[in-house]
Amino acid sequence: MKIVIADGHQLVREGTACLLRSMAPGIIIEGASTGAEALGLYAAHAPGVLITDMLLPDYSGLELCKRVRRRWRKARVVFLSSIDDTGMIKQALEVGAQGFVSKSCRPAELVAAIRKTAAGEAYIEHRLATKLAMGRAGAMGSRLSEMTQRELEVLILFARGEPNRNVAQRLSISEKTVANHLSILKSKLEVSSALELLHFAVDSGLVHYGGSGSGYTALAN
Numbered sequence: 001m002k003i004v005i006a007d008g009h010q011l012v013r014e015g016t017a018c019l020l021r022s023m024a025p026g027i028i029i030e031g032a033s034t035g036a037e038a039l040g041l042y043a044a045h046a047p048g049v050l051i052t053d054m055l056l057p058d059y060s061g062l063e064l065c066k067r068v069r070r071r072w073r074k075a076r077v078v079f080l081s082s083i084d085d086t087g088m089i090k091q092a093l094e095v096g097a098q099g100f101v102s103k104s105c106r107p108a109e110l111v112a113a114i115r116k117t118a119a120g121e122a123y124i125e126h127r128l129a130t131k132l133a134m135g136r137a138g139a140m141g142s143r144l145s146e147m148t149q150r151e152l153e154v155l156i157l158f159a160r161g162e163p164n165r166n167v168a169q170r171l172s173i174s175e176k177t178v179a180n181h182l183s184i185l186k187s188k189l190e191v192s193s194a195l196e197l198l199h200f201a202v203d204s205g206l207v208h209y210g211g212s213g214s215g216y217t218a219l220a221n
Contacts, residue, residue: 001118002028002047006038006064007080008057012103016051016080016110023111033057035064042068042075048118054081054088055206059170060153062095069096076117080110085204086131087144089124095149099123144204146188154181158194159201 003020007013013031020027030045032038035056042050050068052061065077078099079092089100098117101110105125116123124132144152150171157167164178171178186192189200 001026001049001114002030002045003114004030004032004038004041004045004047004050005080006032006035006050006052006056006061008033008053008055012053019107020111020114023107024114035059035061035067038064039067039071042072046072049076049078049114051078051080051114054079054083054092055156060156062091062149063153063171065092065097066095066149076120078113078117078123083206084125084128085144086128087147089128089132091144091147091149091152100128101125102128143189143200147185151181151185151188154178155185155197155201156206158182159198159206 001024005013005016007016010031010033013033017029017031020029028045030041030047032041035052035058038050038052038056041047050064052064054061056064061079061081065079068075068077075096076099077097078101079089079097080101080103081088082103084100084102084104092100098120099113099122101113101123102125109125113123113125147155150173153171154167157170158164162170164175164182167178168175182194182197185197189197191197191200
C-alpha cells in the first residue's frame with residue numbers, strides 16, 4: 001500500500017512513517033510538508049490513503065481534503081491531529097474524510113484507521129467516536145461546529161497573523177470576502193474585536209501563544 005503523510009513538521013512525518021513501516025511491512029510512504037506538496041504527491045503516486053494534519057503551513061487539512069476529494073472522488077483521507085474537538089471532527093467528515101484519529105491514539109489504532117479506510121470503511125478513534133455519539137461536544141466544540149469550513153480556514157490564517165490580502169490569496173477569494181467572514185465570525189462567536197477572535201483561536205487549540213510577530217503561531221499538530 002502507498003501512503004502520503006502531510007504534516008508541517010518533519011519529526012512528525014518521519015516518526016509516523018517509521019512507526020507505520022515497523023507495524024505494516026511493505027508499506028510505501030511519501031511525506032509532504034504542505035498541502036500543495038501533498039496534492040502533487042497524490043497525483044504522482046495515487047496512494048491508497050492520505051494522512052493529513054489539521055493545520056498545514058499553506059492551508060488547512062480541511063482544504064486539502066476538499067481539493068483531493070474534488071479531483072479524486074474515491075480518495076481515502078485520514079486526519080491525524082492533536083486537535084480532537086468534536087466540532088473539528090464534524091468539519092473533517094463534512095469535507096469527505098473517512099477517518100479521524102488523534103495524535104495521542106495508540107499506534108495500533110492508527111494502523112487500524114489506515115486499513116479500514118483503505119478498504120472503503122469509515123474509522124473514527126473509539127474515544128472520539130464515543131464523544132460524538134454521546135453529543136459531548138462541549139461549549140467550544142459547539143461553537144466550532146457552527147462555523148462553515150471557509151470561516152474556520154479564515155480564522156486559522158487570521159490568527160496566524162496573516163493580513164487579509166494574504167488570506168485572500170491563499171484561499172482564492174477577495175479581500176472583501178475575507179473581511180465579511182471575519183465580521184460574521186465576530187457575530188457568531190459574540191465577540192467585538194480582533195483580539196477576542198485571537199483569544200478564541202488560542203482557547204480552541206487552533207493556534208498557541210508564544211511565537212514571533214503577533215505572538216501567535218500555528219500549533220505543531
